[in-house]
Amino acid sequence: MLAKDIMTKDVITVSPAMDLKEVAEIFIRHNISGAPVVDSQKRLVGVITEGDLVKQQRPLQKPLYLMFLDSAFPINQREIKEEIKVITAGKVEELMSSEPITLPEYADVSELAQVMLSKKINRLPIVNEEDELLGIVTRQDIIRATYLGEDND
Numbered sequence: 001m002l003a004k005d006i007m008t009k010d011v012i013t014v015s016p017a018m019d020l021k022e023v024a025e026i027f028i029r030h031n032i033s034g035a036p037v038v039d040s041q042k043r044l045v046g047v048i049t050e051g052d053l054v055k056q057q058r059p060l061q062k063p064l065y066l067m068f069l070d071s072a073f074p075i076n077q078r079e080i081k082e083e084i085k086v087i088t089a090g091k092v093e094e095l096m097s098s099e100p101i102t103l104p105e106y107a108d109v110s111e112l113a114q115v116m117l118s119k120k121i122n123r124l125p126i127v128n129e130e131d132e133l134l135g136i137v138t139r140q141d142i143i144r145a146t147y148l149g150e151d152n153d
Contacts, residue, residue: 020090034047036133043131047100116139
């Protein structure tokens with residue numbers, strides 16, 4: 001069984017310029033936990049998830065300092081900057097994962113499962129050679145197809 005046989009073709013997508021509140025409303029309204037981010041040509045440019053939105057609610061971690069010659073130097077400056085970026089994000093493009101893991105429509109179900117498990121992800125966008133979004137496969141799609149013999153046509 002291939003990705004094209006089980007993927008959801010009518011995918012709910014969001015745009016990079018969309019407000020995060022609007023994304024949250026889409027997640028709740030459609031009972032989904034993530035969505036591909038596509039540009040105006042329907043090319044995949046990222047993925048945003050509930051986890052990304054929840055990260056914004058996490059408190060900022062206090063920086064660790066290294067004392068050297070009576071001076072204090074933050075040792076996790078890059079991490080602090082990244083945390084501030086996440087907490088202050090207002091648009092999808094500021095919070096999304098910008099290098100999503102994808103597979104082609106002819107990927108086998110076993111490959112889909114392996115990638116999801118090894119990368120600890122719940123959904124895989126299915127794209128063509130031009131990175132145009134063709135569909136999406138979730139863990140539930142794999143369960144439905146392999147245990148219940150159903151596909152998403």
